[in-house]
Amino acid sequence: MLNKTVIKLAIPVAVGALALTGCGGGDSGSGDTVKIAFEGPLSGDNVALGENMQNGVQLAIKQANASGDLGFKLEYVAADDQGLPDKAPTAAQKVIDDPDVKAVVGPAFSGPTNTASPSYAEAGLVTVTPSATNPLLTDEANGFTSLLRAVPNDNMQGKAMGDFFSKKIGAKKVYLIDDKTDYGVGLSKVAEATLKAAGVSVVKKSVPQKTPDYSATAKDVVNSKADGLIYAGYYQDLAPFAKKLSDAGFKGAAISGDGSNDAKFVELAGSASENWYLTCPCTDATVEAGTKKFAEDYQKEFNRAPGTYSAEAYDVANMIIAEIKKAGKDVEREALRDALAKASYKGLTKTFSFEKNGEFKGTDVFVYQVKSGKIAYQGNVNELIG
Amino acid sequence: MSLQEFWDYLVLGLMLGSLYAVIAIGYTLVYGVLQLINFAHSEVFMVGAYGSLIVLTLVDPGANPSMLASIGFVALAMAGSALFGGVTAYGLEKVAYRPLRRRGAPRLIFLITAIGASFFLYNLAGKLFGRDPSTLPEMYKNENVFTIFGAGVNITQLLQFATAVVMMIALDLLVNRTKLGKGIRAVAQDAEVASLMGVDIDKVISRTFIIGGVLGGVAGFLFANLNQVSYTMGFIPGITAFAAAVVGGIGNIRGAMLGGVLIGIVETMTVPLLGDEWRSVSAMVVLILVLMFRPMGILGERVGRAA
Numbered sequence: 001m002l003n004k005t006v007i008k009l010a011i012p013v014a015v016g017a018l019a020l021t022g023c024g025g026g027d028s029g030s031g032d033t034v035k036i037a038f039e040g041p042l043s044g045d046n047v048a049l050g051e052n053m054q055n056g057v058q059l060a061i062k063q064a065n066a067s068g069d070l071g072f073k074l075e076y077v078a079a080d081d082q083g084l085p086d087k088a089p090t091a092a093q094k095v096i097d098d099p100d101v102k103a104v105v106g107p108a109f110s111g112p113t114n115t116a117s118p119s120y121a122e123a124g125l126v127t128v129t130p131s132a133t134n135p136l137l138t139d140e141a142n143g144f145t146s147l148l149r150a151v152p153n154d155n156m157q158g159k160a161m162g163d164f165f166s167k168k169i170g171a172k173k174v175y176l177i178d179d180k181t182d183y184g185v186g187l188s189k190v191a192e193a194t195l196k197a198a199g200v201s202v203v204k205k206s207v208p209q210k211t212p213d214y215s216a217t218a219k220d221v222v223n224s225k226a227d228g229l230i231y232a233g234y235y236q237d238l239a240p241f242a243k244k245l246s247d248a249g250f251k252g253a254a255i256s257g258d259g260s261n262d263a264k265f266v267e268l269a270g271s272a273s274e275n276w277y278l279t280c281p282c283t284d285a286t287v288e289a290g291t292k293k294f295a296e297d298y299q300k301e302f303n304r305a306p307g308t309y310s311a312e313a314y315d316v317a318n319m320i321i322a323e324i325k326k327a328g329k330d331v332e333r334e335a336l337r338d339a340l341a342k343a344s345y346k347g348l349t350k351t352f353s354f355e356k357n358g359e360f361k362g363t364d365v366f367v368y369q370v371k372s373g374k375i376a377y378q379g380n381v382n383e384l385i386g
Numbered sequence: 387m388s389l390q391e392f393w394d395y396l397v398l399g400l401m402l403g404s405l406y407a408v409i410a411i412g413y414t415l416v417y418g419v420l421q422l423i424n425f426a427h428s429e430v431f432m433v434g435a436y437g438s439l440i441v442l443t444l445v446d447p448g449a450n451p452s453m454l455a456s457i458g459f460v461a462l463a464m465a466g467s468a469l470f471g472g473v474t475a476y477g478l479e480k481v482a483y484r485p486l487r488r489r490g491a492p493r494l495i496f497l498i499t500a501i502g503a504s505f506f507l508y509n510l511a512g513k514l515f516g517r518d519p520s521t522l523p524e525m526y527k528n529e530n531v532f533t534i535f536g537a538g539v540n541i542t543q544l545l546q547f548a549t550a551v552v553m554m555i556a557l558d559l560l561v562n563r564t565k566l567g568k569g570i571r572a573v574a575q576d577a578e579v580a581s582l583m584g585v586d587i588d589k590v591i592s593r594t595f596i597i598g599g600v601l602g603g604v605a606g607f608l609f610a611n612l613n614q615v616s617y618t619m620g621f622i623p624g625i626t627a628f629a630a631a632v633v634g635g636i637g638n639i640r641g642a643m644l645g646g647v648l649i650g651i652v653e654t655m656t657v658p659l660l661g662d663e664w665r666s667v668s669a670m671v672v673l674i675l676v677l678m679f680r681p682m683g684i685l686g687e688r689v690g691r692a693a
Contacts, residue, residue: 043517045616180663207662212623213612215398215543216657223391223658236519240613247528247540268521268614 034329035075035100036061036320038313039091039116039127040108041083045236048264048307050108053130054078055302056313057105059294062301064321072329074321077101081112085182088112089119096123102336103128103320105313110134110182117144126337128320130312133157133258133281134186138359146337148358150316152281152365154187154257160279160365160381161187161230161255162194167385169253171228173201175221177241179233180208187232187257200228209237218244227252234259239268246272258282261308266370277378278368283349284377285311291348315347387658393535395654401543403650404550405612408605409627410634410642411557412475412598418574418637419594421493422483425500427602428624429507430474434603435610435619436515437470438463442523449524456526460545463525463607471603472596478503479595484588504620512617519616522607546608553601554643560597561639570594574637626653626666629673635683644684648672 038057041050061074077098081091088107095101096119104120104127107113113132120127121144128148135153137144165171174195178184188204195202203224207217218241221229229245229252231238238260245254255277256265266273285291285298285306294314298306323339324331331339344353353361367378378384387395409431416424447459482503486496530538539547561567569590572580581587609623630649634641649669656668676684 043512045517045519045618047517205661210618210622211662211665212609212626213398213402213654215402215612216395216654217662219391219394219398220658223394236616239519239521247542249538264518268519270521270524 032329033073033075033100034102034324035077035098036317037077037079037095037098037101037104037106039079039081039088039095039104039106039112040131042078042080044082044084046083046109046234048262049131049234049259049309050080050083052262052307052310053105053108053313055298056130056306056310056315057317059298059301060314060317060321063297064318070321070325075100079104079106081107081109081116083109083112085111085115088116092116092119096120096125101125102324102331102333103340105130105316105320107132108309110137110186113137113144113147114142114182117142117147120144120146124332124334124337126320126333126340128316128340130316131258131282131309134182135190136182136186138355138357140357144358148340148354149360150319150352150354151312152360152363154183155190156363157257157279157281157365158187158190158232159194160367161191161257162198162200163385164255164277164279164367164381165228165230165253166195166198166200169228171200171226171253173203173224173226174228174230175224175226176202176204176230177207177217177232178204179231179237180206181233183234183259184232188230191230191232207233207237207241209233211237214241214244215248217241218248218250221245222248222250229254231256231260233257235262235265235268239265239273242269242276243272253277255279258308261368261375263305263307263375266373266375271373273370274372276370278370278375279365279381280308280368281365282309282312283366284368284375285349287377288349294348311349312347315345315349315352319343319345319347319352390536391658394537395658396651397534397537397539398543399651399654400647401547401650402654403647404547404554405605405608405646406623406627406630406650407643407646408550408553408601408608409623410631410646411554411639412602412605413628413631414634414636414639414642415570415594415598417631418639419570419577419591420483420487420496421637422496423500423628423636424478424598425497425624425628426478426482426503426507427475427598428620428627429504429511430471430478430599430602430620431606431609431624432508432511432617432620433474434467434471434599434606435615436511436606437603438467438607438610439515439520439522439615440470441466442525447523447525450527451525453526459525463522463611464549464604467603467607468600469603471601471606472599474507475595475599475602476592478599479592484591487591508617508620515617517617519614519619521614522610525611542611546612549604549608553604557597557601557639566590566593622666626669629669633673633676633683635680635685638683638685641683641685648684 079091079095081088110132130150133154135155178188258280261278261280286295291311365381368375412427530540569585573590630645631642634645653665656664
């Protein structure tokens with residue numbers, strides 16, 4: 001009896017409290033705070049890639065606040081889309097509904113970018129993605145008017161993979177696998193076209209994410225007698241696949257893209273990851289001279305080395321901060337979007353400027369290789385195939 | 387497909403199928419005694435995998451353990467997964483299902499509870515163990531041990547297959563030859579009459595859950611060893627194994643074994659013929675075809691009668 005009474009009382013109180021806090025958050029449209037959001041996978045299977053970028057953004061905000069010459073306070077807002085297209089609109093809506101948010105770094109993945117961008121476009125809230133590389137995203141027919149891409153797209157990366165195999169490795173037959181995601185399919189299409197144009201024969205297959213057993217596919221790769229393998233997908237699925245490939249005795253050269261370019265791939269796949277090539281439009285922050293200082297700061301702040309896209313996310317956040325600083329803290333979302341679209345910003349990793357449709361100007365793709373358990377930087381692909 | 391390739395994939399399919407079979411038994415056992423589809427079984431499987439991961443992280447096999455040590459690590463990991471799986475299944479029955487049973491709740495409520503328990507468990511696991519996947523530490527160097535019909539079989543596959551077969555034989559003996567088995571069969575045939583005959587229904591049901599949980603847990607370990615550990619790892623194998631149980635005849639233990647192996651082989655054969663993306667499609671086509679001609683599954687229903 002007592003329990004029931006308590007519950008009867010508690011429910012209205014709890015609901016009331018929630019409603020109050022809800023109002024409190026929504027009203028503070030003007031203040032001394034400007035918020036920058038990051039949308040990406042902060043939980044779920046690809047959380048490592050999201051955290052890399054989140055850390056970069058947070059570091060940029062922290063340093064800007066510490067510098068003392070902003071005149072306002074920057075705050076970080078996390079929007080977790082789990083890297084899933086169906087979760088992204090909700091994550092985006094949460095950010096859009098907060099009037100203090102002036103710009104978004106992200107969305108991190110191509111699928112979520114595709115589903116969240118209509119809402120961002122409608123709200124006039126600019127999203128600068130350091131990592132969503134599907135070429136179709138910047139197609140003007142989409143009407144993603146708030147999207148700026150701060151990274152060379154998969155056409156560049158897919159072409160780099162194809163060129164690397166045909167010109168550097170000299171492969172005769174390449175087995176090409178995509179993971180059925182927007183990212184994987186886009187990447188593999190361009191790689192296939194590049195390889196075919198170079199006269200390399202291609203076996204193209206799709207293996208959806210979370211396949212329970214990669215043994216059969218690994219066997220199929222070996223049976224196809226291909227001397228090269230391209231996997232267009234993310235590390236979480238590549239890791240078990242790489243293990244099965246090594247068990248099945250695959251001896252050819254193997255390459256994957258930026259979705260797999262993470263230390264977690266090596267950790268999960270162990271010795272099976274050895275000698276895998278990884279391409280990425282991202283540079284290695286710990287190796288490149290320009291990003292040494294950033295890498296040290298990052299290490300100090302998060303007690304680990306920067307990962308894939310950490311430095312790019314840091315650059316993008318700083319670019320946004322610079323524009324807000326120029327325009328003042330009361331800048332309208334649309335005005336900030338237009339300013340960023342026209343901006344040219346020299347970051348640590350590269351110079352950021354955009355085409356009319358929001359596409360990145362620039363084509364540099366870099367190659368890495370797993371060597372004795374470390375992802376070792378090999379250099380710019382154009383120089384390697386030279 | 388050449389003959390050699392056919393053997394290659396058949397062996398791979400048999401390995402995967404044996405794993406599905408062990409998971410399917412968990413569904414079938416519980417269905418047999420409670421007429422309940424325990425959708426939380428896929429989470430028992432997942433918890434079992436984490437059990438082996440926890441044990442292996444604690445004992446830490448290090449690099450290149452000796453053969454004897456390797457066997458020890460495998461045994462420890464297996465014991466860990468069995469313990470975690472068994473305890474989870476036991477707790478599930480005690481917390482989620484028994485109170486409903488006491489109140490005579492309708493079947494639908496059990497089903498919803500099962501789905502709720504499944505959501506609860508995997509989100510809890512995600513919270514506790516992190517949402518990043520992990521792999522089991524290497525317990526041995528995975529080499530080919532022998533060749534059958536020209537298809538190489540490595541230690542992981544052999545371990546998986548042998549464990550599955552041993553567990554299935556042990557279970558078959560347990561159900562058909564022991565007093566507990568007699569109790570399980572009695573409850574499966576008619577719970578009310580069984581209780582009049584002096585069978586302690588609660589005890590039998592509880593133990594049935596534990597047996598299913600131990601099998602599911604060990605399957606979780608074997609699967610983790612084949613693939614990796616993550617909080618969502620239970621979903622796809624769970625659904626597939628459930629389909630396998632239905633194909634064989636839900637409630638029928640030997641049916642679950644047969645269904646598991648069949649689905650495993652069909653899935654694996656699909657990969658070279660149609661591509662991996664058709665894997666689950668072909669498994670479900672088998673399910674539909676079987677149900678069209680034998681609505682009760684290949685071997686028919688009920689633990690009591692057919693086992």
